[in-house]
Amino acid sequence: MTIAEIAASAGVSVPTVSKVLNGRPGVSEATRVRVEALIERLGYAKAPVKGSDAVELLFHDLSGARAVEVIRGVEQVARRYRCAVVVNEISGGLGDGVLEDVAWRRPRAVLAVARLSGTQRELLTGRGIPFVVLDPVEELPQQVPFVGATDFRGGQTATAHLVGLGHRRIAVLAGPDELPVRARLAGFHSALHAAGIPADPALVVPAAPTREDGYAAAAALLAGPDRPTAVIASSDLQAMGVYRAAREAGLSIPRDVSVVGFDDLPAAAWVDPPLTTVHRPLADMAATAAEIALNLSADTPAAPAQTSVEIATTLTTRESTAPPPADH
Amino acid sequence: MTIAEIAASAGVSVPTVSKVLNGRPGVSEATRVRVEALIERLGYAKAPVKGSDAVELLFHDLSGARAVEVIRGVEQVARRYRCAVVVNEISGGLGDGVLEDVAWRRPRAVLAVARLSGTQRELLTGRGIPFVVLDPVEELPQQVPFVGATDFRGGQTATAHLVGLGHRRIAVLAGPDELPVRARLAGFHSALHAAGIPADPALVVPAAPTREDGYAAAAALLAGPDRPTAVIASSDLQAMGVYRAAREAGLSIPRDVSVVGFDDLPAAAWVDPPLTTVHRPLADMAATAAEIALNLSADTPAAPAQTSVEIATTLTTRESTAPPPADH
C-alpha cells in the first residue's frame, strides 16, 4: 500500500496525499476528508513494510494481579523475538479509539485478554494483524485462535479434593455466566456425580469474582440452617470474601469450613490460612499466546502449529482445606 | 543522521551500510562489525524523524502489585498524548540488550522505575530521549528529573500515629539502605524526638521488604524480653511477614502488637486485620512522571514545568493499630 495508490483511488496527486498524511496546510477541507477516508479504509500505515516490531496487549481491566502475570509472560517471549510489548486498556469511555490506534501502528501481533467483538476482530484481520484471545470468556468462532486454561478439570480437581477429604455439602460460588465459570461448574457436577453425591441447587450461588460478592454470598450461605462444609470460590479474591464471612460467623477455616480458590495469585500463599486454590498458569498461558501470535505473524510459520490450546490447571494444596467437622 | 553519513564515516558505500542495517548477506565480517559500531555510536535509528510515538517503561522487576499501579498511571496519561505504552524488564541476565533496543526504537520518552546507571542514562540523553526516574532509590545528579513520594513525612506520620495511640516501644523494619527507606527512618526518628521518646537502636532492624524477611525480623523482635508494642514495616508485603510472626508468637494484632505497612496496595484492605499503612500513590506518581517526561519531549514545553517532585503520602488508618496493651 503506497500513497500513490491512495492518490489514484482518491483521484488526486501524490503530493496532496502526502500533505494530508502529515497534516500540512494547502489542502481543501473536502479533499482532506475524502483522502482521510481512503487512508483509513485502505489501512495505510506510515510504518515500513513489516510494521513495527511490537506485540500489543489489549486489556479490559489493567488493575489487579492478573494483568502483571500476563505482561510478564508476554515479555519473556517478546524478548526472544526482539519485540516491544505495548500495553493498552480498552475499557469503556476513554478506551474508545484505542483499537484504531493499535491497528494504525501495525503491530506484529495482538493479544486480547478476554473479550473482543466481531467488529474489533475484523478491524485487525482486515489489516492482516494476527491476534490471539487469552483466557476467552465466551464461545469464539472456530477459526479464532485462543489460549485458555483447563477449567473443567480445575473444577473437577477442586471438588474431588474436597470429596476425598470427606465433604459432601460443597457450595460453589459461580461467577458471571462466562465460559471458564461454566466449565468449572460442569467439572464440579461431574466430580460430584462420580462420587455419587447428589447435587443441591441451593449450593450453587451466583457471585461476581470480587471480594465483596464473595463475602455477601458466603455470609448468606454460612448463615443457613444446613450450611455447607466447604466452599469453592471462583477467584482467590472472592475466596478472601469467604474468609471474612467465615470469620464474622465465628467459623474457623479449615476446621469448620474448607475454602478453595481459583487463580493462585501470589497473595494466596500468604493469607491466613494459606489458601488451597486451583492454579491457573496465567503467565504461561500469556507466553503461549504470544508465541502463537508471533508465529502467525511470521511469513513462514515455524511449524504448522496448534493455534488454540488450553493449558493445564493444577491444584495447589495449602491450609484452607481439611476434613469436615465431625458432626456433619 | 542518514546512512550516507554513516557510509562516509565508515569509508564504505551507501548500499553496504544498507545491507548491514537489514542483515542482508554480501558483507564481509570485518566491514559488518565496523559499520555496526558506527551505527551504534552515531545512534542511527530507522524510525522517521520524530521517532515512534511511545513512552517506554523500564522495570527491574515486573512481578508484584507495584508494577500494575505504575502501568495504569502511565496508561492514562499516554492515552491523552496518543502514545503507546511499552513495557520492558531490564533485570539481569536476559535483560542485557534491552536498553539498547529501547534507544534504537526512539521512544518519545522513557520512565525508569528505580535504578538507572550513569551509562544507561547517557545512552538515552545521548540520543535526545528524555527520561524521568520514578521512585528513585538512590541520590541522583541534580539535573536528572524524578518523581518520588514524601517518604520522610510518611515515616513521621506513621510514627506520630502510633505515638498518639500511646506506644513508646516502636520497632522499625528498615529495608535496604536506599533513599526512600533512609527518608522514612529519618521521619521516624524525627517523630520520636518530637514526642520526647528516646530512640532504641535495638528497635531498628534491617530487613528486605519481602514477606520472608519481615517474618524473620519480627519473629526475633517479638521473642525478645522487652518486645515492642508496635512495628512499622517497610512494605505491605513485609507487614504480612510480621502478621505471621505475631500469629505464631500467639500475639493478637492489634491488641498485643500494632502493625503499620508502607505502600497501601489493594491487598492491604482485605487482609485480616485490614492493615493500617502509609499510602504511596504509585499510580499518581507514575502519571506525573509520564506527564513530565512527555512534556520534556515536546518541542516547546507546555510550561517551564517542574521536573522533579515528591508526591504526598497519606496514612490510611485501618484495624491493625490500637493502643498498646495496658501492662506496657
Added chain:
DNA sequence: CTGAAAGCGCTTACAG
C-alpha cells in the same frame, strides 16, 4: 487549492 518537477534517503539488481 492543486500538482508537475526536483530532490532525498533508502533499497535492489547487477557488474566488477
Added chain:
DNA sequence: CTGAAAGCGCTTACAG
C-alpha cells in the same frame, strides 16, 4: 565482497 546505477516512495519548493 563491493559499489555505481537505477528505481521506489515520499516530501519539498514552486508554478499555475
